[in-house]
Amino acid sequence: MGVRNQTRVVEFVFLGFSSIPNSHIYLFLPFLVIYLVTVLGNLTIFILIQLDSSLQSPMYYFLSHLSCLDICLSSVTVPKILVNFLCQRQTITYNQCMAQMFFLMSFTGTEAALLGIMAYDRYVAICKPLHYSLLMSTKVCAILAFSTWVWGFLDSALHTALSSKLLFCGVNQIHHVFCDLPALMKISCSDTQAIEMVLGIASLFVGVAPFLFTILSYAFILSSILKIRSTTGKRKAFSTCASHLTVVTVYYGNGLLNYNRPSTGYSLEIDTLVSIMFCISPPMLNPLIYSLRNKEVNRTFAHKVPQLSGNNGHHTRN
Structure with missing residues (x-):
């Protein structure tokens, strides 16, 4: 044990796609496109909600938080993956690894809580419409949104504290x-037995x-x-x-596939790809789902984008 405690790892080497020859050449462009679509899509949704007064309801307030959260979630992993694709040796320092894991778990935990709050908002709107303005007031929405972020960061702090105790010899x-x-x-x-139990x-x-909580909310909604x-x-x-239910299905469907698949029978590359999809597919698909299925978002997009383009053109001519 004395030798183990004296051996300190200062960096980690990623082997996710190491067995695929020239994998960085084939994977860099798809990952870059996915990241750009994710950031631009969520940023567009966020800006539209801030600009249009008709999108100031609690539902869109929480959607703006989801868009911000998805940008943060994809930015924790994908930029580092892209940088490593351009390097001969794919590495990350110990401190960077702990930071990446902390924010990754923070944002995934926050998203799960936020989807639950969004389900509650739909429950109140449909099942208790007369009390909606009281139960989902501006102050209540702010408290609920803030609580989801605290929820995720507290869980991540526990995970990171436990991981910092691991020895790698x-x-x-x-x-x-x-x-x-x-x-x-x-x-x-x-x-790791005690750590696995706590996790x-x-x-x-x-x-x-x-x-x-989300399932229960939708049970009452359906009733x-x-x-x-x-x-x-x-x-x-x-x-x-419809939009929120689709987002919930995508998020938890990817989560179940990632954390409940068989531990054997998959190649390293497939196993890595499944884990990556859990982190990048929901953030990329969420703005597409809301823009395709939500009439109010489509209307705002169709109205605001030409208006902004016209303003920009006017300033340029002057």
Whole structure:
């Protein structure tokens, strides 16, 4: 144990796609395109919500937080992956690894909580419409949004504190392309049984609890919609939930595939790709889902973009 404690890893080497010849040549452009689409899409949604007074309802307030969160989530991993694709040796320092893991877990935990809050907002709007302005006031929305960020950062602080206790005994090759706690535990020479137990308990609160809360909210929503006699009313109620329900399906579908797939039977490259998709596909798809299925966002986009272009052209001529 004395030798172990004296051996300190100062950097990690990523081996995620090392067995694919010239993988960086083929993967750099797709990852770059995905990142640009993610940032531009979410930034567009965020700006539209800030500019249009008709998009100042609680639903769009939480959507603006989701857009900001998705930009942060993709920016934690993808830029470093892109930089490493341009290097012969794909590495990250120990401190950078801990920081990357901290923010990655913070944002994923926050997104799970935020999706639960967005489900609650839809529940109040459909099941308790007369009390909506009171239950979802500006102050309440701000508190709920702030709480989701605190929720994610507290969970991440626990994960990062536990990971900082891991010993690596000189082993520094991670079979991944970014720092994640499961990947670090695989190469650690520490006894990880206690850490795995704590992480299992934490995941119940951070991942499972928001999911169950979302499911419960939609159970009440579905019950209320079925009681609506008008077909038009039912269609309108369903349409207000469609985008969010699609986003929830994409997020938790990727999460289940990432954390509940069999531990054997996959190649290293497929295993790495599945983990990456959990971090990059929801942030990329969320603005597309809301822009394609939401009439108000489409209307604002169609109205504001030509208006801004016209203003810019006017200033240029002057």
